[in-house]
Amino acid sequence: MSATERAIASAEAHSAHNYHPLPVVVATADGAWMTDVEGRRFLDMLAGYSALNFGHGNRRLIDAAKAQLERVTLTSRAFHHDRFADFCTQLAELCGMEMVLPMNTGAEAVETAVKTARKWGYKVKGVPPGQAKIVVAANNFHGRTTTIISFSTDAEARADFGPYTPGFEIVPYGDLTALQAACSANTVAVLLEPIQGEAGVLVPPAGYLAGVRELTRERNVLFIADEIQSGLGRTGRTFACEHEGVVPDMYVLGKALGGGVVPVSAVVSSSEVLGVYRPGEHGSTFGGNPLACAVALEVVTMLRTGEFQQRASELGDHLHQELGLLVGGGAVEAVRGRGLWAGVDIAPSHGTGREISEKLMDRGVLVKDTHGSTIRIAPPLVISKEDLDWGLDQLRSVLAGQ
Template sequence: MTSPEEFLAAAEAHSAHNYHPLPVVVATAEGAWMTDVAGRRYLDMLAGYSALNFGHGNRRLLDAARAQLERVTLTSRAFHHDRFADFCAQLAELCGMELVLPMNTGAEAVETAIKTARKWGYRVKGVRDGRAKIVVADNNFHGRTTTIVSFSTDPEARDDFGPYTPGFAIVPYGDLAALEAVVDDDTVAVLLEPIQGEAGVLVPPPGYLAGVRALTRARNVLFIADEIQSGLGRTGRTFACEHEGVVPDMYVLGKALGGGVVPVSAVVSSREVLGVFRPGEHGSTFGGNPLACAVALEVIAILRTGELQQRAAELGDHLHRELAPLVERGAADAVRGRGLWAGVDVNPSRGDGRTVSERLLARGVLVKDTHGATIRIAPPLVISREDLDWGLERVREVLGV
C-alpha cells in the first residue's frame, strides 16, 4: 500500500465499522503536528481526546518508556515491581489522596469506581445488599462497557445493548435541585464529569460542583469526579474540580496519564474508600505494569511543576477570545469551554460538524465533530501560540468569518 486511498480501503475492508474516522492516514507525529502517508502535515487540534496533552513524541515520555522497555514491561500483579510503589505514592500525592488502584483504560477505571462505591456503600455506609444507587447526569460519557452504557442517555451509545444494568438514577447536568431530589439513603455515590467532554465541552453553571460537594458530604454520599478528559492540565488546572475549590472523594483518571504512549488509568481516593477491597475482589493483569508506571511517573513529574497548567490557562484565555466572535458574526450558535478546550456549536448555515471537520482537514487542521453540530477543539498543551493562531485562522476561513 502506497497511497492514502489504498490504506483507507484496506482499513474499511478488514475492521469493524464502530468508528467513522476522517479520511486521513497518519504515519508520523511530533509535538502538535501529524504527517500522513503522503507526507502532508496536519495541525492536531484534538490531541487524542486529551490523551496527548503533552504532545506527540514527547521526548521525556519516550525516554522513560525506552529505558523501561530495556528492563521489564510486565510482571502482572502476582508480583511486585520496582516502579509500582513510586507511581502509587506520587499519583496519590498529586491528587491529595491516599490510595491508588491502577487500571488501563478509562472505562475500566469508571467500572472500578462503580464497584468501589457499591462496596463502600455496603461495608461502610450500611446500605442493604443489592440496593446501592449511583446518581449520574444526562449527556454523560463515561465509557462504553455494558454497565456504563446502561446509564447513558445517548441512543448511539446505548441502543441495542440491553438488558441494562440497574442501580443508576439520571438527573439533568448542572441542576442541583434535581440531584438533591433523588439522593436517598440507598445512594452511595454521585458520578459526574466536571466538564462534559463528549457532550460538546459542557461547563456546568458556577457553584454547581461546590453544591454537589456540599450535598454529598451532608448525605454521606461519595462524590466521584470523572476527570479522564478534563484532568491533568487540560483546563488550566491539574483538575477541573479545582476551578471551584472542590476536592471529590474519588478521582477517575486516564487518557493523559499514559502520555499518549501507553494506556494508563487509575482510581485515586482515601484509605477509607479504596480500603474496602481485599485480595481477589478486583484486579487487572496489565493494570499498574512497569512500563505504564514508568511513563505515568514522568507525566506526574511534568505536571508537578505547574508550567503546563499555566500554559493551558494562558493559551486557553487566548483561544476563547479568538473563538467568541464566531457567535457575534453568526458562524456559531455557541462556544463553550475552559482552558485549552472548546466546543463550538456550528450554525447550520455553515454546515454540520462533520462537514466542517472535513473542510478543516482539507486545510490541514484536525478536529472532530460530536452530536451533529458541534466541533471540539483540544490541541496538545505544548502547542505554540503561533500554531494555535494558524489553526484558528483556518477555522474562521471554513466558517466564513
C-alpha cells in the same frame, strides 16, 4: 489509487465499522503536528481526546518508556515491581489522596469506581445488600462497557446493547435541585464529569460542583469526579474540579496519564474508600504494569512543575477570546469550555460539525465533531501560540466559505 485511499479501503474491508474517522491516514507525528502517508502535515487540534496533552513523541515520555522497555515491562500484580510503589505514592500526592488503584483504560477505571462505591456503600455506609444506587448526569460519557452504557442517555451508544445494568438514576446536568431529590438513603455515590466532554464541552453553572460537594458530604455519599478528559492540565488546572475549589472523594483518571504512549488509568481516593478491597476482589493483569508506571510517573513529575497547567490557562484564555469573537457573526452559535478545550456550535446554515471538520482537514487542521453540529478543539498543551493562531485562521476561513 493513492496510499491514503488504499489504507482506508483496507480498513473499511477488514475492521469493524464502530468509528467514522476523517479520511486521513497518519504515519508520523511530533509535538502538535501529524504527517500522513503522503507527506502532508496536519495541526492536531484534538490531541487524542486529551490523551496527548503533552504532545506527540514527547521526549521525556519516550525516554522514560525506552528506559523501562530495556528493564521489565510486565510482571502482573502477582508480584511487586520497583516502579509500582513510586507511581501509587506520587499520583496519590498529586491528587491530595491516599491510595491508588491502577487500571488501563478510562472505561475500566469508571467500572472500578462503580464497584468501589457499591462496596463502600455496603461495607461502610450500611446500605442493604443489592440496593446501592449511583446518581449520574444526563448527556454523560464515561465509556462504552455494558454497565456504563446502561446509564447513558446517548441512543447511539446505548441502543441494541441491552439488557442493561440497574442501580443508576439519571438527573439533568447542572441541576442541584434534581440531584438533591435523587439522593436517597441507598445512594452511595454521585458520578459526574466536571466538564462534559463528549456532550460538547459543557461547563456546569457556577457553583454547581461546590453544591455537589456540599450535598454529598451532608448525605454521606461519595462524590466521584470523572476527570479522564478534563484532568491533568487540560483546563488550566491539574483537575477541573479545582476551578471551584472542590476536592471530590474519588478521582477517575486516564488518557493523559499514559502520555499518549501507553494506556494508563487509575482510581484515586482515601484509604477509607479504597481500603474496602481484599485480595481477589478486583484486579487487572496489565493494570499498574512497569511500563505504564514508568510513563505515568514522568507525567506526574511534569505536572508537578505547573508549567503545563499555566500554559493551558494562558493559551486557553487566548483561544476563548478568539473563538468568542466568532459568536454572533452567523456562523457560530455558541462557544464553551475552559483552558485549551472548547466546544464550538456551528450554525446549521454553515454545515454540520462533520462537514466543517472535513473542510478543516483539507486546510491542514484536524478536529472532531460531536452531536451533529459541534466541533471540539483540544490541541496538545505544548502547542505554540503561532500554531494555535494559524489553526484558528483556518477555522475563520472555513466559516467564511473561503
